[in-house]
Amino acid sequence: MIIANLNFFMHRNTIKPYSDSTRPMPGKPCCSQTWSNLRPFLGLLVWLLLAIPSFAQQDWIRTGTGLAVEKIRLAVPDFKASTNNAKNPDLLKAFNDTLSNDLDNAGIFELVSKSFYPLEQPGQPADVKFDTWSAPPPNASMLAFGNLGASGDNVTVQGWLYDVKNISSPQVLGKQYQDTATADVVRVMAHKFADEIIFRLGGGIQGIAETRIYYVSTRSGQKEIWSMDYDGANQHQITHLGSDALSPRISPDNSRIAFSALTKNGWDIMMYSLDLNRMVSFPHFGGTNLSPAWTPDGLHLAFSSSRTGDPEIYVVDASGGDLKRLTTSHGPDVSPVWNQKTGAQIAWVSGRTGLPQIYTMEADGTNVQRMTDQGYAVSPSWSPNGQFLALAWIRKYGPGEPGASDIYLMDIASRQWAQLTHDGGRNDFPSWSPDGRHVIFQSNRSGSLQIWTMLADGTKQTQLTFTGTNSQPNWSWK
Amino acid sequence: MTHNREPGAQGEHRMEDKVKQGRMKWIMVVFALGAIMTLGACKKKVAPPPPPPPPPPAAPTASLTANPNTVQKGQATTLTWETTNASDVNIDGIGAVKPSGSEEVTPSDSTTYHLTAKGPGGTQEATARVTVTTPPPPPPPKPSATEEELFARNVKDIYFDYDKYDIRADQSGPIQADAQFLNQHSNVSFTLEGHCDERGSTEYNLALGDNRANAVKNALVQAGVNASRIRTISYGKEKPFCTESNEPCWQQNRRGHFVYQR
Structure with missing residues (x-):
């Protein structure tokens, strides 16, 4: 069915599919068996990207975007100084680095090599010479350019996006930003401009350049909750409990972080307000309380509690009231996540049959379905479009089978899966970006436990943290 | 006088020399008589000297040692002594002994042995101190052992198989022993910590550790321990006992750990 969908979209959208022999493998080059495992996944992924609501947008269909399909050739010459100010060089560097990194990370562009420029x-529209960009060697379809100038305490950025093959009406986007002249501010401007471009050219999907990552870091000596920009910039500590804090989950409106922490009562669900910059109260339920998860509307949380002597999945409203128990089987039940799209189903981890497996159920606890068939499967993350689970899986598990923990994607309807990491180490805690194009996760492949990000097809795996140990990343909803 | 003679004049003056020598003899006799008379006059004035004294008898020597010089009550020590020039050697508490010798003694209290060596040359003494210690009393029912120490000594942790939280067959003995102690010390409260090895995932291990702590708790409750005395907590893999990546170490970390609660 997935392949049929792929063919349907390929036909309708004239997307050129890769053949088995030409399509590069995500991760390391591997055997044909892995490739045959991946083939259905390719279909899934294309379908995922095409099924996002705005696939009717003509520009997107014409240019062809998304992972594992033809990418837009985009040129991003460095922005130019528009004033004569001593701050300009530093601000320009922060802006240009951030913008080109964002566009490169987006996964939908093929950035034209600067040596072809x-x-x-150009620093402004009058300077654009279309044929020097549209013809080989740049052979660009799109050109993002502009200027930046500090003046007094302020800085002004002007940016444009041009379709250089459409000379009569080239402008796709024109934006101006003005704010305080600091590197942090111009980085935000670059993120905003990148997101505008990604939104226009990426099928109307909001970019992620302004999203944030919440995670656990040991840099202060204890496990505390930290936050960073999606690209690893601006890392800073949020909680100062002096205890162990785990499993941060940001609310859909970015106002609160729910997490689990060791208190004098044991493990409790805790709540930190990013509006008030302090802890806010949340009830003690008794027992071990772990792994909170927000509903997409932000009104409820699911979590694991052993208040009755056995870890089970519970749902509570966002203020901690109206506690309801969903599971009743003996053994560990932990790590619930909601279907991000519908908020009507929960995926979680259960040890009811022995080694942990991923299950799904309705929000009222009915219709329990086992998703994984073997091994050690934990840490589900439900994709924004509702169709996939990312999970950490040791497929071959047991004595003499030192299988690695890798990140996988599973199509919920078909239970077909694809392996995204192959590079060794223990990979765990995947979390989807809101655009569904990226997965962030933890890995110890570099020798210490750190946070990595990748495109949802497993390519462009990039390490984001380097100090202390860093784990359990959670990507903000917007 | 002869000393002044010149060698060249020896023959010519021979006679004259002989006259001179005769005169010299006279002088010397007079002197000698005078001297004798003088000496005789002196001796007659002081008491006649005593007969030479016999060689004085040598003073006695004595030494006395105890080896060992510290014994526990009931144990023996050896006294060893040596004397010289003594005819009568005596040790207090033993009596007359040979001039040199040794003897085993078993003093009941710390004692200073006193040796007296008498001889024609005098008396010499020597002493040796033997300290007698009292052995520590055999451990009587020790009122000083606290409940906490007894708890630590008697209550054994319970170990688990990988990814399991049911009580393993070989752990039912320890758990019954734990329950017996806890039932005998019914005022003791304690925490049961559930621990896991490093291999699993953080969140799952915390849930599994909770199941382990509760499995031990339930077994104790079944064996008669009041549930209200037991607090449970899971540490998952957050606080390992052992940090190596091998099975002996992992087994150390898969446990229900008892902590006395003050």
Whole structure:
């Protein structure tokens, strides 16, 4: 069915599919068996990207975007200084680095190599020489350019996106930003401009350049909750409990972080308000309380509690009231996540049959379905479009089978899966980006436990943290 | 006088020399008589000297040692002594002994042995101190052992198989022994910590550790321990006892750990 969908979209959208022999493998080159495992996944992924609501947008269909499909050739010459100010060089560097990194990370562009750029690079529309960009060697479809100038305490950025093959009406986007002249501010401006471009050219999907990652770091000596920009910039500590804090989950409106922490009562669900910059009260339920998860509307949380002597999944409203128990089987039940799209189903981890497996159920606890068939499967994350689970899986598990823990994607309807990490180490705690194009996760492949990000097809695996040990990343909803 | 003679004049003056020598003899006799008379006059004035004294008898020597010089009550020590020039050697508490020798003694209290060696040359003494210690009393029912110490000594942790939280067959003995102690010390409250090895995932291990702590708790409750005395907590893999990546270490970390609650 997935392949049929892929063919349907390929036909309708004239997307050129990769053949088995030409499509590069995500991760390391591997055997044909892995490739045959991945083939259905390719279909899934294309379908995932095409099924996002705005696939009717003509520009997106014409240019063809998304992972594992033809990418837009985009040129991003460095922005130019528009004033004569001593702050300009530093601000320009922060802006240009951030913008090109965001566009490169987006996964939908093929950035034109800077060595192909013509000598004259535009800082404003009048400077654009279309044929020097649209013809080989740049052979760009799109050109993002602009200027930046500090003046007094302020900085002004002007940016444009041009379709250089459409000379009569080239402008896709024109934006101006003005704010305090600091590197942090111009980084935010670059994120905003990148997100505008990604939104226009990426099928109307909001970019992620302004999203944030919440995670656990040991840098202060204890496990505390930290936060960073999606690209690893701006890392800072949020909680100062002096105890162990785990499993941060940001609310859909970015106002609160729910997490689990060791208190004098044991493990409790805790709540930190990012509006008030302090802890806010949340009830003690008794027993071990772990792994909170927000509903997409932010009104409820699911979590694991052993208040009756056995870890079970419970649902509570966002203020901690109206506690309801969903599971009743003996053994560990933990790590619930909601279907991000519908808020009507929960996926979680249960040890009811022995080694942990991923299950799904309705929000009222009915219709329990086992998703994984073997091994050690934990840490589900439900994709924003509701169709996939990312999970950490040791498929071959047991004595003499030192299988690695890798990140997998599973199509919920078909239970077909694809392996995203192959590079060794213990990979765990995947979390989807809100655009569904990226997965962030933890891995110890570098020798210490750190946070990595990748595109949802397993490519562009990039380490984001380097100090202390860092784990359990959770990607903000917007 | 002869000393002044010149060698060249020896023959010519021979006679004259002989006259001189005769005169010299006279002088010397007079001197000698005078001297004798003088000496005789002196001796007659002081008491006649005593007969030479016989060689004085040598003073006695004595030494006395105890080896060992510290014994526990009931144990023996050896006294060893040596004397010289003594005819009569005596040790207090033993009596007359040979001039040199040794003897085993078993003093009941710390004692200073006193040796007296008498001889024609005098008396010499020597002493040796033997300290007698009292052995520590055999451990009587020790009122000083606290409940906490007894708890630590008697209550054994319970170990688990990988990814399991049911009580293993070989752990039912320890758990019954734990329950017996806890039932005999019914005022003791304690915490049961559930621990896991490093291999599993953080969140799952915390849930599994909770199941382990509760499995031990339930077994104790079944064996008669009041549930209200037991607090449970899971540490998952957050606080390992052992940090190596091998099975002996992992087994150390898969446990229900008892902590006395003050």
